[in-house]
Amino acid sequence: MKSDIYINGNSLHTRSMMIVLIIILFYINAKDSLGASDSTNYFSEEVEVVAGANYEVSGVVESILGEHWRPLWITPFKVGVLDLNKFGGGLQAFKKGGGLQTKSVHFKGDDGKRYKFRSMDKDPRQVLPPDLRNTVFADAFKDQISASHPLSSIIVSRLLDEIGVLNVKPIVTVLPDDERLGEFRMEFKRMLGTIEENPTEGKNGKPGFANADKIIDSYELYEKLEKDNDNRVDAVEFLKARLLDLMIGDWDRHYDQWLWAGYKEDGLTVYKPIPRDRDQAFSLYDGLLPMIAGRAITQIEGYGKDYPKIYNLSFNGRYLDRRILPMVEKNVYDSLTNFIKEKISNQVIDEALSLLPKEWKRLGHKKLKELIISRRDKLKSASEEFYELINETADIHGSDKNEEIVIHSGKNEMSIDVFKIKKDGSRSPVPIYRRVFDPDFTDGIRIYLDKGKDKVTVTGNSILTGEDFPIDVRIIYGDGKKEISNKDLDFIELTRDTRSNTDMKERFEPSNEDRGYDWRFSPVLNYNSDDGIVLGGGPILYHYDYGVKPYDYRLLLTGAYAFGAKSADVIFAGEFYSIVKGMKIAPQFHFTQLGITRFYGLGNETPYDKQKDKDGFYNVDQNLLQFSIGFETQLTKRVIMNISPFFRTSNTYDRPGTNLSLYPDIYGIGRIGLLLVLMPR
Template sequence: MTTSRLRILFPIAGTLGSLLLGTGCVRQQFFQPDARPNAAQPLSASADSVRGATAGRQYARHGGLYNALVGRHHRPTWAAPVAVPVLHLPKAQLGGLKPGKVGGGFNSTSLALTTTDGHAYVVRTVDKDPIRATPQWLRGTFLVNALRDNISATNPYASLTVPVLAEAVGVPHANPRLFYVRADDPAFQTDSLRHFRGQLGLLEEKAAPLPARQPAPSSVINSTKAFNAVFTNSATQFDQPALLRARLLDGWMGDWDRHPGQWSWSLTRPTKTGHATLLPLPKDRDMVFYRLDDGVLGWLVSRLALRHWVTFAPRYKNLTGLMSSGHYLDQRGLNELNRAQFRATALAMQQQLPDTLITRAVHRLPAPAFALEGPRTIAALQTRRDKLPDLADAFYQQLARRPRIGGTAQAERFTIHRYADSTVVTVQTAVAAPVLYRRAFLPTETQRIQIEGLGGNDVFAVEEHGNKPGRKPAIRVFGGAGADEMQAARSSKGIRFIQESVSAGQAFDTPPEE
């Protein structure tokens, strides 16, 4: 969460802060000390499971007035007592696990693990602490209490349902398993691992395994390296149909937190022509089935301050906000697909997600959590599945309004074909070279096309076809670095060429701030 967004959220939270939080400073003992309410009773060293463990019972300690104002969220699920296996790292649950480096994002704490045969895993705490995402000037205030309490808007076990759903539509996925970490486990006694003691954790592969039909990758890389590979030369490109499936799955499950840091990429081995493909590997499914706007404050926050915090419900709410965290990736990774491809993908996914499969997936929730949320979640997923083509069409229109096409650090030839009813843009490395990119744009869908040559000595050619070539959509061409050439007749309308690059921070090859 950025500082600017927190500055917007602060006065909204402040309006109800004294009533809801009951203190002007951060609560020192916010989290439950142990997932086992009876933690005072010793747990046998040989115990393979525990009963009655809770993911975070502190979220359910409030009364009816608080829940009406802030929101009930998933509080009962966080406090529901569940049966959980105990994590024993040396045992053969996965062939033995050896602890590695401690890490994690702004909320979770994670521990890298390796098996005896070298496979990489990670265990992450189910409960989160967003204090690391807050600026120093806010860390002593009641807003930290509010942000911590907002974790109750997430379903602690939602990620357990994802493998069945993702597998059905051919999207790579991790296979998380829920465990309890003993408070006295000798493998977790160092100070850096204190956040794991007595807590529930999710153990999963560090990189999502590929579907069986996919070729073995040459490497698995993060988004920064993936973008750099695409921007360096045209030999590496995103697998756009695969990314579309993954993004529609995100929207269907209500997973709004899909910024570039939430992806890894499988880089395929180069073909005989030297080309390689980046297959998306989604990770960190913490925001699936998110529920925020069931209270006055939650409703205000989602409408006025943080519009991308979108509640999962039977109908799709605020599509722009729902998909906005992935906009940088979507603009670059889905810019060649047309409306028919979006719709065809959604229709195929509908057929791959029957009611029986949805029910099987949601039953992966622990039984007490399913009793609380299962039936309504199944019904919502079914309704959203029936509206998947509408989601795909609205998503397409959002991206088609002002698409961006980028070159690389090498020289490319961009050809803009103007027809009476459309504009077709192609990209090649030379006149007679294979086409790397091709898409037709319609004036009814697209207002403006932005083309960025980036590096190299690029050529931008305009070819007009027919007696009355169209003037729309408008086209802005930015040459960027290099000695670029614009080949266009003086009569060409609606096309503007700028030799310079796009302003700093806005260029096609400038990653967003995380």
């Protein structure tokens, strides 16, 4: 028989259980806080830090630059100082990172792994021209770092774990003043940031990161996929990661934000994504200046309850998306969307936010939780828009090996099958790629044939009936013998591959877009003593197509108003690069009342009366209308010919009581028309 001893009405047994429970809860909290499951074993001491004290500004400045995540950046919190003798079995710094904004240093661990420390604060001023780095503009530019969430990587890592995507586990820490920092000691000692494993391949038969056989970057992935069709990508895992990117608002998922873990199986090497660097997840871009910048640079998207245009949100990751995701069917998008919505529960979100410093809890947890929940609940619409974006013009890539592509046009669909061609000339029984495209979602398909001896077979209803098909197929061929059947069909177009063979960056991620439309905003903001503040703006429309550089055409319409001169300015301009091959045609219409707004007289000795100026005595009332059209072509590498006929008409009014009325015979008063053809050298 068990008996309990009671003290102050509670049994000793009950109190002991409560104490044990408190100890367990404290251990769990200490163990999981600030992003590491076992990090408390590697801290030498605890210190109080501020992530970015310099981001504290006045209310007026904040309204212009934005509140952002400023409260988190300026609020102190406690964090452990990393013990370089214990972490990773002992760390030794050996290389400084090459980023222009984030300071980073690489470590070798005695456990055989590599680690990377990244500073929490960043300085983007290094990307500016040298003469701008010590200006007010540079300070405002630097301040926009406060738009990023200081510890977004901690939150995202927990969410990635929940949906099963490979990732590193960042730990928030302060580097010590320690000789193990080596030559980097003075620069990095007492610096706040995160340390994480840097994924590498295993050596001497040991497994690498996540037991991978290979770890490569995105350009190595591009090259391997192009070289051999036995190299594959786990497109479903990549789509899973990209859907989460959309949910957390991470718009900066360019090629260098990914590593790839390769696993050898059945003669193939399949690569899974390792997303990294979460600087833009959950970023807030409120404030006047960020709002203006966001109109001009559309991919800069602040985190809100609703999704922005998926085109803008996914733009920086478009090349990997186009290379990998067209192989994924619509039902997989739907399935993964439901999977993510189920896995990222409210409880999981709470757990992720609990990894942040407790000192920040009252400052942003509730707000961020509401935003994440809203984005999760609306993920289906974002997923559908993403699918439509990827499949509007779908890319299918062959490799340098021999392949046969079978294009079959059915009644309401088009199927694409890609087969290996064996050494004996026969094709493999099972396709290495198969997709069925719906013309409701897909307007065009681009098939890239590289160096192999390839065959394209076109079959289906369109051949039998002679009718056109609503999906256009562009076959882009490179070196190597190509055999293409029924290539004269209306929906088939053959194009020589224009991608670079020497510049890998330009080959895989060209600087010029090659599809779709892009709407941007062109702001007009100016000031001068004659016109005063000139304010306005308007849309710019870009249209892109394959092989046309820098774009197919551009249309611009801007309007502005000068508050001092009380006058307007309107410009409509276009640039067309595909109407005539090798020539730019540029029409422009310009109406302005700002051509001449003041007339002070003739000669340098004319008297000036300040009061008369205030009364409008020197004002000029003129309307100027000009239409021009330019024809430009490049004759040689150093010679460009431009022919630009234009028509200009102006009407300058002779207003009584103005200085201009004292010169009745001066040239330019009244209506004047002029037609010229200019041929600049």
